[in-house]
Amino acid sequence: MxxxxxxxxxxxxxxxxxxxxxxxxxxxxxxxxxVFCGRSVEAGEAVARTIGSGARFVRADVTCEADVIALVDxxxxxxxxxxxxxxxxxxxxxxxxxxTALAADEVANASMAIFGSVVLMTKHVAPVxxxxxxxxxxNNGSTAAHRxxxxxxxxxxxxxxxxxxxRCMALELAEHGIRVNTxxxxxxxxxxxxxxxxxxxxxxxxALAALQGVxxxxxxxxxxxxxxxxxxxxxxxxxxxxxxxxxQDLVVDGGxxxxxxxxAKRGQAExxxxxxxxxxx
Numbered sequence: 210m211x212x213x214x215x216x217x218x219x220x221x222x223x224x225x226x227x228x229x230x231x232x233x234x235x236x237x238x239x240x241x242x243x244v245f246c247g248r249s250v251e252a253g254e255a256v257a258r259t260i261g262s263g264a265r266f267v268r269a270d271v272t273c274e275a276d277v278i279a280l281v282d283x284x285x286x287x288x289x290x291x292x293x294x295x296x297x298x299x300x301x302x303x304x305x306x307x308x309t310a311l312a313a314d315e316v317a318n319a320s321m322a323i324f325g326s327v328v329l330m331t332k333h334v335a336p337v338x339x340x341x342x343x344x345x346x347x348n349n350g351s352t353a354a355h356r357x358x359x360x361x362x363x364x365x366x367x368x369x370x371x372x373x374x375x376r377c378m379a380l381e382l383a384e385h386g387i388r389v390n391t392x393x394x395x396x397x398x399x400x401x402x403x404x405x406x407x408x409x410x411x412x413x414x415x416a417l418a419a420l421q422g423v424x425x426x427x428x429x430x431x432x433x434x435x436x437x438x439x440x441x442x443x444x445x446x447x448x449x450x451x452x453x454x455x456x457q458d459l460v461v462d463g464g465x466x467x468x469x470x471x472x473a474k475r476g477q478a479e480x481x482x483x484x485x486x487x488x489x490x
Contacts (some may be wrong), residue, residue, distance in 0.1 A: 211240075211452070212238070212239045212240030213239045213444055213448045214236060214239040214240045214241035214444065214447055214448060215240035215241075216443055217236075217240070217241045217242070217293045217294060217447060217448075218237060218241065218243075218244075218287075218288035218291045218292055218293045218294070218367045219236050219240050219241045219242070219243045219244070219292075219293065219294040219295075219296065220243075220244050220245075220246075220280070220284040220292050220294070220295050220296070220334065220446060221233055221236070221243060221244075221245040221246075221295075221296045221298055222245070222246050222247075222269075222271050222280075222289045222296065222297055222298050222299040222326070222330060223246070223247060223271070223298040223299025223300060224245035224246065224247060224249075224252045224253075224256070224265075224298060225245075225246075225247030225248075225249050225252035225256055226252060226399070227399035227436060228298070228394070228397060228399055228435075228436035228439045229245065229247075229298045229299075229436075230436065231435070231436030231437050231439065231440045232296060232298065232436070232439060232440045232443050233245050233256065233260060233264050233439070234260055234440070235265075235276065235440035235443070235444060236263075236435070236440075236443070236444065236447070237260055237263035237264050239262065239278070239444055240289070240292070241263070242263055242288055243263060243264045243265070244262060244264075244265045244266075244267055244280075244283060244284040244287055245257075245265075245266060245267070245269065245392070246266070246267050246268065246269040246271065246280050246299075247266070247268070247269075247299075248268065248269070248270050249268075250266075250268050250273070253266035253267075253268060256264055258432075265287055267279075267280050267284070268281045271297075271299050271326040271329065271330060272318075272321045272322050272325060272326050272329075273449070274329055277326075277329045277330060277332075277333050278333055279287075281330075281333045281334055281337065285337055288301055290337075290341070291337075291341055292334055292337045292338060292341075292344060292346065293338075293341075293447070294344065294345045294346075294347070294447040295330060295331075295334045295338075295344070295345075295346045295347070296347045296348075296349070296443055296447075297327045297330050297331070297346070297347070297348045297371075298347060298349045299322070299428060300322060300323050301318075301319065301323070301350065303319060303359075303360075303361045303363065303364045304361065305350070305361040305362075305411070306361065306363075308362060311363065312384050315363075316363060317365065319344065319363050319367060320363075320367060323364065323367040323368065323370075323371065324367045324370045324371055324374070325346050327371055327374060328374065331346060331389075333471060334346065335382060335385070335387060338382075338385065338386075338387045339382075339385040339387070341478070342386055343385065343387055343388075344386070344387050344388075345387070345388045345389075345390075345446055345447055345451070346378070346382075346387065346388070346389045346390070346446070347389075347390055347391070347392060347443055347446045348371050348372075348374070348375050348389070348390070348391045348392075348438075349371075349391070349392060349393075350368050350371050350391040350392065350393035350394075350458060350463045351364075351365070351368040351393050351394060352377070352393050352394065352395045352396075352465055352466050353354070353365040353368050354369040354371070354372045354393060354458075355369075355393065355460070355466050356465075356466060359446070365481040368393075372391050372393070372458050373417075374393040375389050375456065376456045379403075379455040379456030379457075380456065383455060383485070388446075388451065388452075388454065388455040389455055389456065390446050390451070390454060390456070390457050390458070390459065391454060391457070391458040391459070392439060392442045392443065392446070392458075392459050393458055393459065393460045393461065394438075394439050394461055394462065395428070395432060395434050395460070395461065395462025395463055395465040396424040396427065396428065396433060396434060396463075396465060397424075397433065397434040397435060397436065397438070397439070397468070398416075398417045398420040398424065398433055399417075417484025421433045421434065426467060426470070426472055427465070427470060428462075428463035428464060428470055429463060429464030429465070429467065429468070429470040429471070430463035430464050431461055431463075431470070431472075432439060432463065432468065433463075434462065434463055438461050439461060442459055442461050446459075
């Protein structure tokens with residue numbers, strides 16, 4: 210039986226936990242051969258064992274150019290010289306720090322981890338794709354790039370930079386047959402989300418279950434997003450089905466950026482009625 214990614218090769222960063230694992234698993238299920246990276250050898254090897262021979266783990270810190278070069282070389286060698294698809298997924302957890310309390314090194318580290326890593330990966334994968342006649346690059350954005358005050362300010366601004374860099378690269382690389390797009394997830398409960406909230410690892414399972422309910426009430430579609438939702442979008446961008454799509458940002462958020470859910474709207478209306486009723490008394 211044919212799969213959507215048969216014969217495709219993929220390189221996926223930041224895939225030792227959360228939605229990255231779901232993307233690797235889905236790609237292998239769809240017939241792709243995958244090299245994925247992360248900073249934890251223990252976590253990466255555990256994911257590779259779980260998924261099987263279609264996925265190979267390479268330890269890499271994508272903020273370090275030497276690691277990026279070694280990672281790209283390893284992916285190219287593993288697949289006979291080809292990298293058909295790159296998913297720049299890696300990003301750190303961030304505290305919601307007021308701007309008056311931000312340290313310079315915190316800004317620099319976040320900038321390199323969220324934005325600089327995308328630049329470095331693109332810099333070193335693009336020549337491989339040029340030499341083979343084309344490819345597809347997908348950057349992980351965020352609805353925080355489109356909505357202020359929904360995530361830490363520096364994180365939101367850097368994700369907006371990723372989205373604009375995508376458009377710039379789509380134009381720069383189009384003549385080489387390389388498509389560049391962004392997927393922007395909405396509210397998806399993941400371990401990295403919990404880390405940003407300072408929740409201990411031992412409480413992650415309970416916290417994820419609680420967040421599912423909170424997000425479901427806020428989403429117009431009535432459920433929280435999942436890594437599988439992002440994996441489905443990534444498969445589309447890696448496949449030939451998206452061969453005429455570049456410079457785009459696919460928002461996968463259950464309607465979050467469109468406006469309030471009906472439940473939230475009703476709650477807001479009830480609060481307004483209560484406030485007006487108090488004024489009348």
